[in-house]
Amino acid sequence: MKRRLLFYILFLFTAAACQREKPVQSEASRPVEAAPALADSLPDSPATGAVNSRSWHHLGRRTSRSAPLVVYRRGVLHGPDTAALPPSEARLHDLTLKASEYFKIDPTQPAEVHGREGTVVRIPAGSLVDNSNRTATNPVWVEMKECYSVADMLLSNLTTLTPDGELLESGGIVLVRASANGQQLRLAPGQAFQLEMPGPASRRKELKLFYGQGGRGQQPLRWVAAGPAADLPPPAAVASSTDQMPTYGNGPADINKLVRYPQTAVENKTEGIVYASFMVDEQGRVEAPSIVRGIGGGCDEEVLRVLRQTSGHWTPARSGGQAVKVKMMLPIRFSFHEGLANADETAVASADTAGPSPVALATDDEAAEVQEQSDRRVYTCRKLGWLNADKPIVLGQAVDFTVPVDVEPSTSIRLVVEGSAAIAEARPQADGYAFQGIPGGRKVLLIGTQYRNGTPYLALRRTVAGQASSEALVFQETTLEELERALEKIQ
Template identity: 50%
Template sequence: MAQLKSVLCSVALLLTISSCQRDKPVITETLEPELAQAEDFLDTIPAATPLDTTSGSWHRLARRTNPNAPLLSRRSLRGAIKLSPGVPPPEAELHDITLKASEYFRIDPTQASEVHGREGTIVRIPAGSLVTEKQAPARGPVWVELKECYSMADILLSNLSTVSDNNDLLETGGIVLVQASAQGQPLRVAEGQTIQIDMPAPRRQPGMRLSRGQGDRRKLLRWVALTPDSEPAEDKFYTEPEKMPAYGKGPADINKLIRYPKQAIANQTQGLVFAAFVVDEAGRVVSPKIVRGIGDGCDEELLRVLRQTSGSWKPGLQAGKAVKVKMVLPVRFAFHAGLASSPDSTATTEATSDSTRELATEEMPPSEPSFKAEPTDRYLFSSAQLGWLNCDRVWHATGSPATDLLATTDPDPVTSVYLMFREAKTLVTGQPEEGGYAFRNVPANKRAVLIGIRYQNDIPFVALRETTTGRHATEALAFRETTLEELERMLEKIR
């Protein structure tokens, strides 16, 4: 009986103690989606292998750590950035948002490489021509950045202008940015080496040169003409290499592409057409032109076929290396009334059953002028430097005296004003001064457009005003709210 009382007392004591403890709350809160996803992700990670605490490779403390040692070294910490009271944080710059996007290409620096931009720029980088700042050869994969600004809208929205370091107004044929890096470190062109910049020229202008940007694009970039080594490159061409260029399996493959022009059929035009061109190291047809033709569309047809085959030729070889080769291709347009054509001659609607074509084997007549392989639709430069590069020439506004113009508006850090000329691809940035933005010593009597851009509270504003320089000393600008898409469309329509 005494034992039973003892057991009952013990049970009662345990119940009393447990009743005094707090109940643990049950968590019913739903995990945030991101946290739930993170936990699901963690569940997929295999459990870590237990550490081998007996491994001799682990650091062992020789003595106890000082318990009063700081967790962080205060000498390595910077003080908090303090903004002056009343000074708002800086506004985002519009030109950082509208800056033309870049393309990036991965190349092997030990091999000759070509980079092709979307808008037609070609950058040729010889093997071993890129080095670090310490002139060490680039190793591993190299990333090449290419940015192309050919339209005036792209140039303006990238905060570029066309003024030289000595304040000459320049006419641009296009501006590109070429940069290279390896393992996060910038590269440069090795001493004594050059890269080739090949730029499209829809309307080729004489006297173009290559200039490099100097300064900061965000503030004001000026153009400095590069040394004579960066003038248009004089390439070596072969006329009789060890192995001549070839297309397909031979002349018959070119013959299949030629269509007898309708006008030539109607007039029964026939004869030899001679086309001169260059096949470069990549098998492209460069600068094709007719040196002797017969008209009625036959000349244009041969040029069309040559352009169509560009890039598909097997390049000429000299000492086992691909080289540029000058070529003259004679093609005979032969009209045969009543003679059925071959099946491939009826592949297009322009061919008829009573006309055939065949390639001629005649040599180029000695009386024809020698062919100078100078591209008519490209600018070709050699450059020993990377960075912002401008294909330009000094704009000589013949017979126009210099004048000043002030675009009146309240100058502020978030506003930029430009003067875009109609006659030439020339863009000038206005300098802020009291009362507006000034343009000094610009040619008078030239049609131009004043363009003001403002970016305030993440909202773009624009002002456009047609003007003729020299007629008025001042022109007032009226800004209105716009969008980035509308701004770009408006600038594209100006030219």
């Protein structure tokens, strides 16, 4: 009996030892959230039946975890997934499409998204809704695609034409979309987001906002003017003059005590002046804080954090004995010295003033001067999607002409007006590809692309619009890498 009992215990122990060990679920083994479908890329199920898989990478950390305004400065790049695409199913532009950058935001909080090429998108809290007009509350993916060069526009199958065929000159094209749980979102009625684009300040008044019209199956897009309301952010009801400006505590020194030199700025020895614009309302609250001119390294976010920390603790401005809302500017100088490297959190050494005050508040005139000098263009956008900063190109005498090329489904002919980002598309007809409304006498570059049997072909020819020429475009076999390098040489 004892032998049987001993044998039974030994058998149970051996069986337990031979069972497969339960895997430990790590961060890497957890399911990856699926990417939202891209409306301007290949279908998820090509004709072959193969499924086009798309997956996400891990997101980078946001810039400042303590700021109430969440700033996302670096997202995840995600371009077309061509590994599973048979060459016969793909169009050339699907393979060369500029990669998008993705940011995961909390739609219940105001979010500020920074693209890699300088685009800034500011999305108000509660402004995104689904197709049933339900306000988004779960995490939202914001997609941004930045096309500021002619090469990026061409590779992404973009032109600068209106629905009527008017040729525009672009200062930059940006795609901004939002999705949650695989569903595309839109702005709620009456809502808008702010788009800030890099570019010369001298061209700010020339370039107007245009919305992309059309979509998949109607590419390239056509551009429709957004109207004058998009040129500048909505004006706030602020006092033009006051008897007494807002104050915080006992003066600027109390603001300076709240500022800490960011560790990243210390490590990189970043220094300079951060200009922040904001408004103080009738209750002493800080509204619409934004960086007019920053220096990076976390210093911009630190100034925004301090402004939001002081909200509700300002003594408001007064005019005629009444509290009024006033626009202000705060310039803070970050001055690096070697002693900062040994301190975890060190107060800002000085501000942009001489004298005993370490921080000074600029007047509204000074704020306007700094804003005018800033190389940024700001638009109020009431639609998500493709956005374009454009101006009509000076035509002179418009001309029409045809490029004698055999018409094939895989052939695309574009024209770039030299010295500008004006891109026209040729329409196929019986005797070739026809351009209409091109500035006569201007130097132009004709660009032809083909994609046959999985191989790209490229043709380039410089000419003058309107000059009679029977010289045909000559297509030469190339690679995707060589095609991209050739187009990058245009500007």
